[in-house]
Amino acid sequence: MTRPPVTPELPDFEALHRSVKPEEFEADPLPGWAGLATLFGAPVTGAAHIDVGEDGWVAAGVPFDATASSRPGAAEGPRAIRQASLVFSSYLTSLGQWRMLDTRTGGTFRYRAPRVADAGDLHIYPTDTIRTFQAVAAETRRLSRAAPRLILLNGDHSTAFPTFAGFRAGRLDRGARRVGFVNIDHHFDFGNWSTLHGPLYHGSNSRRISELPGMHPEDIAFVGVGDVTKYDQFRTLLDRGFHVVPGAQIRRAGAAAALRPVIERLGERCDAVYVSLDIDVLDSAVATGTGHVTMGGIDSGDLLDVYEELRALPVEAVDIAEVAPRYDPSGSTAQIAARLLFEFLFRSESAAPDLAPWTELSREE
Template sequence: RMPNQPISGNDLARFAGPQTFMRLPEAQGPAGLDVVIMGIPMDIGTSWRSGTRFGPKQIRQESAMIRPYNLQTGAAPFDSLQVADMGDVAINTFSLAESLRIIESAYDGLHDYPVVPATLGGDHSLTLPILRSIAKKHGPVALVHVDAHADVNDEMFGERETHGTVFRRAYEEGLLVPDLVYQIGLRGTGYTAEDFSEAAGWGFNMITAPEIWHKSLTPLGQEIRQAIGDHPCYLTYDIDSLDPAYAPGTGTPEIGGLTTPQAMELIRALRGLNIVGFDMVEVSPMYDTSGNTALTAANLMFEILSILPGVAYR
């Protein structure tokens, strides 16, 4: 029996139908699913522009343009995986700390099942509770983290859990295998010369943007894939890794970033990784009224779906 299929744009016009990811069926729970799409609409962890609370909505809306077959790579994710959209986590929009607890609990519930959570954000602070839940099931994981920022601050305004402290907390809590952490696209400015060097000392592999300007990212992706091998791996994709030309709709943009060809090369070269979860964060729709940043996020979600373990290629 064929798994769930997105509604075809030739059966129902793209501007019609349910606003689930790629117009896949909704699901009430993870039972029977290989991949669950989950939205976490929040922006109270952001430090500059807000608006990512509307990210999941607009990524889903723009995802209606994506067809089920990856023409460029041959991947047919919906032929082999059962995917459905479980809707949104019921965060508490007035409390970041409480929201992080709610998210962790929600993902713990998912992890009773052999399902890969695919998360639509929301600001990057949501990745911390997801990693906590992931680590309960899989132990410390490898991490591919594509971002303009390392998100390894210790505190912001005295708070230890914000969108800028995620991966220091994850490191401290032992959620990651530090040598298998790859942070790609780092750039921007900092408060000290040590902003990145401390994390490098933990073992994190940091690839700054200038190192990869003008280059195909296929070799880098292949290198990472080989280094990580079969280790359970989480992939967290901050849309601000892309240059603001390619993704203007985000809260803390940094110039000199990745292009979309680079983003796709990187993801495609990671095929073969044992991905146990992934997210797409920091889309802030009001800063791109064309909708194209969300469309980009939706396409990158689809590219990651296309490299999940078990996906058939034609």
């Protein structure tokens, strides 16, 4: 004889939901795949009403990849980075203000939470590069006038030209004298002309920036370069006074030693510094989700170290370009970009490596 299945007693859901108020849940974090996809879950802001305090950040996206010549898809990067960043949105609540130890480097620090707001995406025109660059530069200039510091989530690396030009113009409007540019990239991006795209493309952004009125070679640094390049162009860059820090030097000497001369020179010369990252500075074995497959790039630990050294500079704008999530189903490339921003924005009070934990561990063994 077969017994009928036992039906579990259902809770009185009407009584359950009436026993609580919605305010009880408002402070609880959401999981990393939920929530409004702004950077780190930050509130949305308009350019006319920015309020992030004196040391906050305003984010904006530039979903444009019309100058891609290898694998398009970087226009999807800004949204992917925002989505990936949500997993970090509750970290500060859970970690609190404890003293933290970086077990990779031995350094200690604390996390703090400067105010962040997301201004959404700037205007782009997918089939009109010049119109796009006009809009992006004008809108970035407006943000630069109003915001203490900027985060630009860019598409292909050509967009670093209008975002830097707009940021620099806004800073000059506010009284800055010299604005430096640090290009973290496997390539120099110092081309002059593309048969496919003309003078404005992902391989010419650094050259176009160097040609802006009042820019000086001594205010521009190339960090992490590792691809082949024309020898005469390389010698010309050095002879003109541009700073060059190859990826091999970072791996061999460490970021601190490799970047020290650049940090000292830019720190002496510049009132503000803009840092531009092409994610393909990482070896493609580390970051597959990008348009240009990189062999021999630096690894993610090296990149974290580079950004740690850049804290010594008056960095007032950062961008991340060339994240193309369609080539990375795992989502790890966008996660790397989001984690890098999180550590750079929210780490504070960094201290020199503390060897005591390792000494204590060796004693226990």
